Amino acid sequence: MSCINESEIKEESKRLMALGLHHRCVEGRLDQIAALTEEINRLKKEKNAVICAHVYQTPEIILGIGDFVGDSYKLADDSRHTAADIIVFCGVRFMAETAAVLNPAKKVYIPSLDAGCSLSESVTAEDVRGLKAAHPGASVVTYINTSAEVKAESDCIVTSANAEKILRRIYEKNKKVIFIPDRFMGANLAKVLGKTPGEDIILWNGSCVVHEHFDARTIALYRKNYPGVAVLAHAECPSDIINAVDYMGGTGDMMRYVENTNAAAYLLVTECGFGELARIKFPDKNFIAMCRLCPYMKAVTLENILQTLKKPSKEQLVTVPPEIAARAKKAIEKMFELAEG
Ligand code: SF4
Numbered sequence: 001m002s003c004i005n006e007s008e009i010k011e012e013s014k015r016l017m018a019l020g021l022h023h024r025c026v027e028g029r030l031d032q033i034a035a036l037t038e039e040i041n042r043l044k045k046e047k048n049a050v051i052c053a054h055v056y057q058t059p060e061i062i063l064g065i066g067d068f069v070g071d072s073y074k075l076a077d078d079s080r081h082t083a084a085d086i087i088v089f090c091g092v093r094f095m096a097e098t099a100a101v102l103n104p105a106k107k108v109y110i111p112s113l114d115a116g117c118s119l120s121e122s123v124t125a126e127d128v129r130g131l132k133a134a135h136p137g138a139s140v141v142t143y144i145n146t147s148a149e150v151k152a153e154s155d156c157i158v159t160s161a162n163a164e165k166i167l168r169r170i171y172e173k174n175k176k177v178i179f180i181p182d183r184f185m186g187a188n189l190a191k192v193l194g195k196t197p198g199e200d201i202i203l204w205n206g207s208c209v210v211h212e213h214f215d216a217r218t219i220a221l222y223r224k225n226y227p228g229v230a231v232l233a234h235a236e237c238p239s240d241i242i243n244a245v246d247y248m249g250g251t252g253d254m255m256r257y258v259e260n261t262n263a264a265a266y267l268l269v270t271e272c273g274f275g276e277l278a279r280i281k282f283p284d285k286n287f288i289a290m291c292r293l294c295p296y297m298k299a300v301t302l303e304n305i306l307q308t309l310k311k312p313s314k315e316q317l318v319t320v321p322p323e324i325a326a327r328a329k330k331a332i333e334k335m336f337e338l339a340e341g
Pocket residue numbers: 092116117118119120145208209210211271294295296297
């Protein structure tokens with residue numbers, strides 16, 4: 001970082017403070033963050049690179065260097081419309097793979113090799129082939145939190161932002177549907193559609209390490225102690241949590257709910273980065289902490305993003321074999337068609 005001088009760091013610190021980052025910084029750390037964001041933003045311009053930042057990333061990544069910020073659906077869609085040569089994906093591997101599938105001519109990098117996902121790792125392409133053999137004729141609807149190989153075995157991909165709409169449409173056409181890999185999200189969606197999980201909609205046994213362990217008794221306690229609190233939960237939570245909340249959705253939907261309502265306080269049952277971002281975006285609203293950190297999302301840091309832009313290793317370049325990419329792309333494009341149609 002020797003090329004950044006002190007006055008540039010001061011200017012960048014001011015910019016970051018104006019964005020609200022000082023709320024979370026201990027004394028001295030803001031200047032360190034500023035030196036990193038200043039250099040990253042400079043390298044982005046030099047290399048014609050963009051940063052896709054998921055809302056579970058830290059605020060310094062989202063606000064300090066993010067060009068595209070959002071949930072899995074928005075970032076997949078944004079990646080299709082950039083003129084950049086390089087995409088540095090600040091999220092987890094399946095997201096970077098999706099961007100690579102959609103943009104074969106661009107270089108897509110993941111800053112941390114530890115940025116996996118328990119849900120994505122819960123199912124393999126061979127598992128999907130086994131499900132298809134056991135349920136011939138069933139449509140395979142797959143949550144985006146899966147590998148490219150699994151997507152390649154699927155008929156249509158969904159995200160939490162469009163799963164209900166797409167699953168409903170596919171179920172109306174073909175009464176035999178397999179939903180993978182999140183058993184909780186599958187059961188929650190089946191309930192919304194008035195279907196029996198495991199029978200009308202075949203499920204897989206995957207789950208998210210962040211969302212599977214929240215506790216409905218704690219929600220009841222918060223409701224008692226904070227009258228008027230609105231409780232929002234991500235659709236990856238188990239159904240006893242979903243039964244206890246006011247709203248279930250993806251992170252984009254949850255953010256819109258906060259924006260468009262005026263509750264006494266909000267309890268956000270999801271990854272902690274989302275709550276941090278909501279606090280910065282809506283400083284006049286009250287938020288109660290009930291969250292868990294995703295160890296995979298938090299493996300991405302300003303330091304490894306800078307290293308990626310400066311000198312990426314060959315392992316950080318995310319590639320998908322063309323034959324798998326072509327089949328995965330078909331299932332992802334089906335999602336865009338059904339979500340937007
Ligand atoms: S929050 Fe859960 S689903 Fe999302 S990346 Fe982390 S482990 Fe995967």
